[in-house]
Amino acid sequence: MARIPLIETKDELPAEHHAAFDLIAQSRGKVAGPFGILLHSPEVAKRAAHLGAYLRFESALSGIHRELAILATARAMDCRYEWAAHVPLAKKAGVRAEAIAAIRDRRAPAGLAPDEAEIVAYVTQLLRAHRVDEATFGPLRARFGTQGLVELTTTAGYYSMIASTLNAFDVQPDPGADLLPE
Numbered sequence: 001m002a003r004i005p006l007i008e009t010k011d012e013l014p015a016e017h018h019a020a021f022d023l024i025a026q027s028r029g030k031v032a033g034p035f036g037i038l039l040h041s042p043e044v045a046k047r048a049a050h051l052g053a054y055l056r057f058e059s060a061l062s063g064i065h066r067e068l069a070i071l072a073t074a075r076a077m078d079c080r081y082e083w084a085a086h087v088p089l090a091k092k093a094g095v096r097a098e099a100i101a102a103i104r105d106r107r108a109p110a111g112l113a114p115d116e117a118e119i120v121a122y123v124t125q126l127l128r129a130h131r132v133d134e135a136t137f138g139p140l141r142a143r144f145g146t147q148g149l150v151e152l153t154t155t156a157g158y159y160s161m162i163a164s165t166l167n168a169f170d171v172q173p174d175p176g177a178d179l180l181p182e
Helices: 015-028 034-038 042-057 063-076 080-093 097-104 114-129 134-168
Strands: none
Touching: 015 042, 034 042, 034 134, 042 134, 063 080, 063 097, 063 114, 063 134, 080 097, 080 134, 097 114, 114 134
């Protein structure tokens, strides 16, 4: 159970914050997980939702590239909820089951195709060492261009923030979800 109550209905908010709830529900289909926490600060929730919607639905990154980055972030942050939420989205986007398993089991780059390994290495270096070496940065910049690399970096940063929120407030995935091992 989360450390604070999740806001799940609009009625749990003062009327002046219903628009923030509606914005999140409209872009994601419902309010759940991190947004149930973030809505305790409606302005933070609204601003985070705006960036998140761009990264998920409008970014220059393909669905496969985005979901690889999100899974690598979830693994680096050991965020069970984020992992469980994005494994089905990654599969739907076309991420290979072998790549998902390699990230989950911390075997990467083993089990990854070279293009997958570049993304996972970039995100992992950034989140673990707080820097990315030139051998990793250069090929991705050549592959994605400056905008794509900025969006890849921002995706890792955004989902790190989401993972931090989920982990700090101990938000757990639904029973039966794809679990992230310790």
